[in-house]
Amino acid sequence: MRRADTHGKNRLLPAELALLLALAVTAVWGAWSLQRQEALAQRLIRLHVVAASDDPSDQALKLRVRDRVLTLTEDLLAGAGDAGQARERLEAALPALEAAAAEALAEQGCGDDVTARLEQMSFPYREYGGFALPAGEYTALRLTIGTGEGQNWWCVVFPPLCTAAASEWDESAATAGMDDDDLSLMTEEDGGYVLKFRSLELWDLIRRWLGK
Numbered sequence: 001m002r003r004a005d006t007h008g009k010n011r012l013l014p015a016e017l018a019l020l021l022a023l024a025v026t027a028v029w030g031a032w033s034l035q036r037q038e039a040l041a042q043r044l045i046r047l048h049v050v051a052a053s054d055d056p057s058d059q060a061l062k063l064r065v066r067d068r069v070l071t072l073t074e075d076l077l078a079g080a081g082d083a084g085q086a087r088e089r090l091e092a093a094l095p096a097l098e099a100a101a102a103e104a105l106a107e108q109g110c111g112d113d114v115t116a117r118l119e120q121m122s123f124p125y126r127e128y129g130g131f132a133l134p135a136g137e138y139t140a141l142r143l144t145i146g147t148g149e150g151q152n153w154w155c156v157v158f159p160p161l162c163t164a165a166a167s168e169w170d171e172s173a174a175t176a177g178m179d180d181d182d183l184s185l186m187t188e189e190d191g192g193y194v195l196k197f198r199s200l201e202l203w204d205l206i207r208r209w210l211g212k
Helices: 014-042 056-076 083-106 169-175 180-186 192-210
Strands: 045-050 114-123 136-145 152-158
Touching (some): 014 180, 045 056, 045 114, 056 152, 083 114, 083 136
Parallel strands (some): 045 136
Antiparallel strands (some): 045 152
16 A cells, blocks of 8 residues: 655555565566576486386386487487587487387387487476476477377486486586586575475466566
């Protein structure tokens, strides 16, 4: 509620001024945080393996495919200087990755087909060993087994953070061109992952609601 001054004009109450200041700070912080998340997403390629079903045998096969693909991509992406180079190599290798995944299934007596493609996907907030990634849009190498109706498995294929030791993931990330801002967003500090990333997600919802 506003109150009138001696000249008949309305003035903002201290509480209203504090609220406006808090909203302004939140807007600036939110825009900056989203820029950081989007910049981080440009430097990563996620891995998404989708099982044929939730049957325990299909879930076990999903992990077989994961292991085979990680082995191949580790060699394939060795020396890639950035996510752009990694995408080019993965795009060219999609048929080979499909064939290798199908071979891993055949070794277990499964004849399901596997499709592999690179696409933009929405990922939720996710913690891994030693680091976490905020929710957002990421490029993903997606392998779908059979009808792809089962639970999925995801991590990061570039940089090779899925296979890096918990104590070495930041070195792998830095080698792939990620800077200190990227690493600080991925590590637990200043209130922890949940507060930092949930606040970012809240601002993204506000931004979408405002239509910006």
